[in-house]
Amino acid sequence: QKEVEQNSGPLSVPEGAIASLNCTYSDRGSQSFFWYRQYSGKSPELIMSIYSNGDKEDGRFTAQLNKASQYVSLLIRDSQPSDSATYLCAVALAGQNFVFGPGTRLSVLP
Amino acid sequence: GAVVSQHPSWVICKSGTSVKIECRSLDFQATTMFWYRQFPKQSLMLMATSNEGSKATYEQGVEKDKFLINHASLTLSTLTVTSAHPEDSSFYICSAFGKTSGGQETQYFGPGTRLLVL
Numbered sequence: 001q002k003e004v005e006q007n008s009g010p011l012s013v014p015e016g017a018i019a020s021l022n023c024t025y026s027d028r029g030s031q032s033f034f035w036y037r038q039y040s041g042k043s044p045e046l047i048m049s050i051y052s053n054g055d056k057e058d059g060r061f062t063a064q065l066n067k068a069s070q071y072v073s074l075l076i077r078d079s080q081p082s083d084s085a086t087y088l089c090a091v092a093l094a095g096q097n098f099v100f101g102p103g104t105r106l107s108v109l110p
Numbered sequence: 111g112a113v114v115s116q117h118p119s120w121v122i123c124k125s126g127t128s129v130k131i132e133c134r135s136l137d138f139q140a141t142t143m144f145w146y147r148q149f150p151k152q153s154l155m156l157m158a159t160s161n162e163g164s165k166a167t168y169e170q171g172v173e174k175d176k177f178l179i180n181h182a183s184l185t186l187s188t189l190t191v192t193s194a195h196p197e198d199s200s201f202y203i204c205s206a207f208g209k210t211s212g213g214q215e216t217q218y219f220g221p222g223t224r225l226l227v228l
Contacts, residue, residue, distance in 0.1 A: 034216055043203045043222040044154070049214060088154070090217070098144075098217055102153040 003027075004091050004101035012107045019076040021104050023089030026070070032092040033065055033072045038103065039085045048074060079108040112138050112208025116220035123194060124228055130190045131223045133204030139184035140206035144217065145177075148201045160187040194227045201225075 003026040013019045021035075032051055036044035050056045050063040050072065062075040072091075076083055089101040113136040121129050133143055143160040158179050159167040166179035178190040187206075191198055203222040207215050 032214065032216070036219075041201075043201075043219040046216060046218065049212075049216055051214065092216075100154055100156075 004089055004099045006087075006089050006101040006104045008102060009105035010107050011104055012109055013079050015079060015081060015108055015110050017079050017108075019079045019083065019106055019108065021074040021076075021087050021089075021106065022071060023073065023091075023101055024071045025089075025091045025099070027091070027093060027099075028067075028070065029093050030067075030070075030091045033063070034090040034092070035061075035063060035072075035074045036088040036090060036100075037085045038088060044088055076106075079106075081108050081110050084108050112136075112206070112218045114204065114206050114208075114218050114220040116204055116223050118223060119221060120224050120226075122226045122228065125195050126193055128190055128192045129194055129225060130188055131202055131204075131225075133187045133189070133206070133220050135185045135206045135208065138206075138208045140187075140208070141184060143181060143187040143204055143206045145179060145187075145189050146203045146205065148203060148222075154203070157189075162187075191225065194225070196227045199225055199227045 005024050035048040037047050038044040048063040050065045056063045060077045064073045084107050086103040086105045088103045092098045115134045117132045141162045145157045146154045148154050157172045160179045160181040162181045168174045181187040201222050205217045205219045208218045
């Protein structure tokens with residue numbers, strides 16, 4: 001069973017703080033890793049992708065991947081109330097087999 | 111990134127009617143599309159994988175005769191909810207593989223269709 005796990009939350013952080021979202025996966029053959037953001041009542045939108053170990057930064061977002069430990073994380077710096085959403089971690093094997101985590105609900109408090 | 115559209119965005123229908131939802135890849139060709147369902151405050155649930163020119167692959171527990179999927183072209187997949195009942199009321203989302211600006215493939219989601227069966 002290929003699994004992707006996330007804490008369901010809610011994760012509450014004050015405005016301006018760093019939000020840290022974590023994801024673990026079970027299949028060592030996983031090759032591609034993605035973070036999606038889903039606002040309430042909307043469909044998911046891609047915010048970050050990462051394919052190799054280490055950090056990848058895009059604006060206030062940093063994705064971190066550690067294949068040896070089988071985890072991928074998303075850091076959001078200077079969190080804003082508009083970042084309040086559910087964040088979905090997705091893991092893909094070679095080819096096109098995506099597995100989504102259940103999502104972590106983030107609440108940024110003004 | 112790639113753009114995926116869905117139509118309609120909202121459907122309200124009477125119990126027993128059939129509802130067709132369209133999913134289009136607007137600026138790329140998608141040999142594979144996916145149909146998800148999401149109930150309030152719950153996770154995405156993959157219903158089926160739609161393959162252009164062949165039969166869809168349904169996830170366990172999803173009735174293929176109730177949720178008809180047709181992938182007639184490289185840019186269009188349709189989901190028909192046949193004889194809809196109130197328990198079918200949900201948020202239906204399609205997705206397709208497209209290329210990121212970096213050339214890597216990932217799933218892009220349509221905006222979703224909210225179905226309410228009275």
